[in-house]
Amino acid sequence: MAKRLIQPNTTFYPAAVALITTGADRPNVMTCNRMASCSAEPPRLSISIRPARYSHDLIRRTGEFVLNLPRPDQALLADYVGVVSGREEDKFAASGLRLAPASRLKTPLLADCPVNIECALEQELNLDSHTLFIGRVLAVHAEESVLDANGDVDLSPAGGIAYGCGTVRERPTYNFQVETLRSQVHSARARRPRAPADRAHPVLIRHGASAGPYQLPGQTLPAPGAE
Helix, strand or coil: CCCCCCCCCCECCCEECEEEEECCCCCEEEEECCEEEEECCCCEEEEEECCCCHHHHHHHHHCEEEEEECCHHHHHHHHHHHHCCCCCCCHHHHHCCCEECCCCCCCCEECCCCEEEEEEEEEEEEECCEEEEEEEEEEEEECHHHECCCCCECCCCCCCEEECCCECCCCCCCCCCHHHHHHHHHHHHHCCCCCCCCCCCCEEECCCCCCCCCCCCCCCCCCCCCC
8 A cells, every 4th residue: 555755743652641740849730651661670750741741840850750641531530630720720620620648759649540649760861852751650540440460551441532643732623611611620520420340441532732532513723842
């Protein structure tokens, strides 16, 4: 089959989505889709963040971050915390995401995510548009429901959230209407309790800003550099 030559970009699929908590005693949360496993012994993970993001300086200041893996039913929350800025509002108050103490860090975990990975910053690398933060994994918290017979994390029965476009973008091809999104988050909070984790496949997200889970009709993009 014939192929077309296109412009260089960050095509990669699937790209997992996580919620990153930062800030230690003044916590913030952002949505991230630029992540990688770096080494096994000792275990290290990396995340890549634009310097303009609020979370970027929080990681530099505290030297730590927590990578929280969301459930499929948290896709709307992942969208919301990825397009509003912690400089301007308390995302936890608006979203209803609950915090829990970490075991090795000052930065808290997201209690509602089934897996939380505590990372201490070891290195950072300037990559022009982004800073690559490499963290050593100090602790992993996992709900019993996502552990297999060997005690390893297995998210396949519950599913997860994956960025649905092959080209990882942070400036979406459609626009966000933040007030509409915020209203949907508030409505979802009113409809709790938590939905069962019964999906066998990841939720796919379309060309979202910093991994926005799906397109909402008539959305308007805020200025880049939230979170």
